[in-house]
Amino acid sequence: MEQIEGRIARALTIAGSDSGGGAGIQADLKTFQELGVYGMSALTALTAQNTFGVQGVYPVAEEAVTAQIHSVGSDIGVDALKTGMLFSAEIITAVAEAIAFFGWTKVVVDPVMIAKGGASLLQAEAIRAMTEKLLPLTAVLTPNIPEAERLAGIPIRTSADKREAARRLAAFGAKHVIIKGGHEEGKEAIDLLFDGSSFSELSGKRVETARTHGTGCTYSAALTAGLAAGLSVEASARQAKAFIQAAIEDGITIGGGHGPTNHWAYRRSLVAHS
Numbered sequence: 001m002e003q004i005e006g007r008i009a010r011a012l013t014i015a016g017s018d019s020g021g022g023a024g025i026q027a028d029l030k031t032f033q034e035l036g037v038y039g040m041s042a043l044t045a046l047t048a049q050n051t052f053g054v055q056g057v058y059p060v061a062e063e064a065v066t067a068q069i070h071s072v073g074s075d076i077g078v079d080a081l082k083t084g085m086l087f088s089a090e091i092i093t094a095v096a097e098a099i100a101f102f103g104w105t106k107v108v109v110d111p112v113m114i115a116k117g118g119a120s121l122l123q124a125e126a127i128r129a130m131t132e133k134l135l136p137l138t139a140v141l142t143p144n145i146p147e148a149e150r151l152a153g154i155p156i157r158t159s160a161d162k163r164e165a166a167r168r169l170a171a172f173g174a175k176h177v178i179i180k181g182g183h184e185e186g187k188e189a190i191d192l193l194f195d196g197s198s199f200s201e202l203s204g205k206r207v208e209t210a211r212t213h214g215t216g217c218t219y220s221a222a223l224t225a226g227l228a229a230g231l232s233v234e235a236s237a238r239q240a241k242a243f244i245q246a247a248i249e250d251g252i253t254i255g256g257g258h259g260p261t262n263h264w265a266y267r268r269s270l271v272a273h274s
């Protein structure tokens with residue numbers, strides 16, 4: 001187990017459930033475990049979901065979201081947390097209030113909006129609550145390209161657009177912004193990291209595969225695990241990139257549609273090289 005200040009590192013995910021196990025809370029907890037961090041969860045919504053898509057979305061009452069976060073925060077404690085599917089402005093507000101109540105600072109926000117199959121996981125009117133209430137509390141924001149376009153309010157076609165979007169997202173209060181390159185084309189999948197003053201790129205070989213369900217969830221969970229264990233944002237981002245690269249490359253065949261990644265792959269590759 002990873003240790004921080006002499007005890008086990010603890011990470012919380014505040015996100016939706018993917019019954020198919022490849023994205024959402026399930027991907028997050030698997031990733032925390034693989035990286036040696038104690039995982040906890042606060043559910044925001046249930047989805048009936050498989051590798052073909054989302055068959056149903058059932059949000060959790062916001063007071064139940066608050067209660068879950070207070071239960072773990074008041075007893076177990078949280079070294080770092082991530083948010084995933086938050087669904088509504090009411091849930092976003094409840095989450096922002098709980099983060100402020102506990103004074104948590106290692107906060108990763110994956111602004112999940114639309115599942116890869118096209119289902120909406122965030123109501124349109126919730127975007128404003130996200131930029132106004134959650135981004136000011138965010139240490140690392142991890143949008144994909146469509147999410148960055150929506151939050152920043154500009155289309156992203158060039159690398160200059162990508163940098164401008166990152167600047168705009170930082171202006172909402174996010175201390176670091178990582179715009180992920182999974183939705184772009186090219187031989188490399190390049191993530192752009194902005195720390196409020198300078199840019200750096202994290203690159204990996206693009207894998208031609210349809211099995212990318214849950215990549216964003218898995219990536220942000222790996223980032224959160226790194227922060228929980230005391231790594232810097234940059235070191236956590238590098239570890240998360242290596243984790244997702246291994247998980248995509250070493251694909252597993254699950255279900256008849258767009259399958260999940262292999263959450264075992266990164267740890268197995270470390271063992272193989274040790």
Ligand SMILES: Nc1ncnc2c1ncn2[C@@H]1O[C@H](COP(=O)(O)OP(=O)(O)O)[C@@H](O)[C@H]1O
Pocket residue numbers: 143144145180181182183189190191204205206207208209212214215216217219241244245248
């Ligand atoms: N086909 C791929 N090959 C290699 N890396 C990928 C691929 N697709 C996504 N990634 C990486 O996976 C992570 C998640 O990215 P992305 O798929 O854009 O997020 P989301 O799931 O939120 O849409 C990023 O680090 C990205 O660079």
Ligand SMILES: Cc1ncc(COP(=O)(O)O)c(N)n1
Pocket residue numbers: 015016017018023024025047049084085112114115116121212213214215216217
């Ligand atoms: C409950 C839940 N949360 C998030 C996603 C996004 O998944 P993806 O990483 O495939 O875009 C999802 N499909 N379901």
